[in-house]
Amino acid sequence: MKFGIFFEISVPRPWGPDTEYQVYQNCLEQVRLADELGFDQVWAVEHHFLEEYSHCSAPEVFLTAAAMITKNIRIGRGIVVCVPQFNNPIKAAEVAATMDIVSGGRLEFGTGRSATWTELGGFGAYPDETKKTWDEWVRVIPKMWTQERFRYEGRAFSMPQRAVLPKPYQKPHPPMWVAVTSPGTELDAAERGMGSLGLTFGGFAEQEKKIAEYRRRIKYCDPVGEFVNEQVNTVNFLFCHEDLEYGAKTGQRLAGTFNYLAEQLLAARQAYPTRSYPSLGLLPALRREATSAPEGKIPEGLTIGDPDRIVEVIKKWESIGVDRINFLLNAIETIPQEEVLASMRLFAKEVMPKFAEKSTPVAASAGGAN
Amino acid sequence: MPLTGTRDLTPLVSLAPTVPSLDVEQWELPGAQILQLMYEIDDSAMTSLIPQALHPTIPPTLLFVVTRVPESPVGPYVLAEVRVGCRSGARPRAFLARGYCDSADAIEALGQRWGYPLRQADVRLAKRYDRVDATVTVEGRTVLDMSLVNPEPISGGDIQYLANLNLARVVRSGVEAPRLIQVDPDYVFHTADRGRPRLNAFDADAWELPGANPYHPVSASFAVADITMPNLRYLVDPAKSPLEAVERIGAN
Secondary structure: OEEEEEEOOOOOOOOOOOHHHHHHHHHHHHHHHHHHHOOOEEEEOOOOOOOOOOOOOOHHHHHHHHHHOOOOOEEEEEEEEOOOOOOOHHHHHHHHHHHHHHOOOOEEEEEEOOOEHHHHHHHOOOHHHHHHHHHHHHHHHHHHHHOOOEEEEOOOOEEEEEOOOOOOOEEOOOOEEEEOOOOOHHHHHHHOOOEEEOOOOOOHHHHHHHHHHHHHHHOOOOOOOOOOOOOEEEEEEEEEOOOHHHHHHHHHHHHHHHHHHHHOEOEHHHHOOOOOOOOOOOOHHHHHHHOOOOOOOOOOOOEEEOHHHHHHHHHHHHHOOOOEEEEEOOOOOOOOHHHHHHHHHHHHHHHHHHHOOOOOOOOOEEOOOO | OOOOOOOOOHHHHOOOOEEOOOOOOOEEEEEEEEEEEEEEEOHHHOOOOOOOOOEEOEOOEEEEEEEEEOOOOOOOEEEEEEEEEEEEOOEEEEEEOOEEEOOHHHHHHHHHHHOOOEEEOEEEEEEOOOEEEEEEEEOOEEEEEEEEEEEEEOOHHHOOOOEEEEEEEEEEOOEEEEEEEEEOOEEEEEEEEEEEEEEEEEOHHHHOOOOOOEEEEEEEEEEEEEEEEOOOOEEEOOOOOOOOOEEEOOOO
């Protein structure tokens, strides 16, 4: 089991001149500490226009800053929106390769397609198209990284032969992931030999079944990259405190705040009738889980409370096949920064050792020569 | 925390219908035709259209809905609503300040049972193969003219209708108070289409939506469905904060 931290970078109103600056500084401080404490990875989302919920529209910049202040933690671009109105596949490949180089081969490359009308409408993207363009991009980007020169004629994207430069530091290329929010996307990941990013919740039993199917299908995959990244990476809330009741109460406040903010946005399927978006997106299962417990109970799958409870919950996730858990640490600064840092320290001291193992990056190797 | 509404509903309360009892039986409305358009509105009216008990959506939106009901306990009617997309706490809802209907019997029944704040008008819905048109005319003045252009079939399951919050005066134990009545009908779809939304005319003041400027088209759908008008389950006190405003009927 590997542990990471996961940033939406949510910024509370009122927005003073220093509010975003301070939240970004807090996040970077958390990254620095995570690296010192032995967390394995840090992920940052790409979201646009999502007031308060996420002010993380340029994660490549934030993550580059994170890479510059850390030594070991892996850098998760989570995710590149593979929709032409948002990004361009050539540029995405170039930026990712550059991040991999400057981080010394620490990049994890997440892909996805956005789930809100707030974003899709803002960029003038057509919701029916996003799954198709995602599928095209995840096939061409690894070829841009591994072929000296690349050319392509496709449905939504074409280019004449060019050398897409630089090439990633990791060889053959960084591990590739798919953000999983809609039902069935975990199978899209499996069939393409990609890691499943965010596949959890909805109850242990249901997820155990989904993970088993992911494992079964990936055995017969047609990998989009040069290697198969068979891993199930999940997202959870973390608040760890010596006192179970205080830890659970604070963690539930964090989860509730996150949920509340997400609901204010306009999901794609709420605005535009399309089969392309069967669920509401923005970690819907995580949000459902956060509010699913009976009054007075702690939701069973959430990593909140005291170290003993958190160990128990993680063991359960581990037993059903989860490889990694990334933790949301805060939402609109609802938890004071000092308490967030203390929670991380306590987790590292009391919980991490119970799951200690030698961490080996999935990418074959890191080396300088192209 | 998210933005909240700033609207004082006092001027609207005296015009709102009175709901004498919250114990309302369901209605079955077979074969209803529903045309819905969504538009984004300018943020100058983001908070001014809804009371403090509600959050605006991001971005702010209006929903234009015209429903032809061929069969109901009070006979056929055509109902037109322009609703403000919003959130009641974390729940997606649509606030209705004023609607129009072509049947006096339906106006009275829908007002008394589900709190629909309606006025009489000539409301028309016309389904063609190349478009679906709807108009609302009040005393010879067109206050809404909208279309779905170039319909293409989809699944009814792809359409989401938001539950209404209707402004009404609720009477309990002889005391009358303004409340938003949650109305969340069930739909069983027979057919569904989507197409290009087109808003040809809209008089915001006629819908008690001063300053609403629908400038950016989002979507249009047309469906034929059996509608079940629900029992009442929740009320919202428009004067309270979003986290304190929702009341489950019968909880006290």
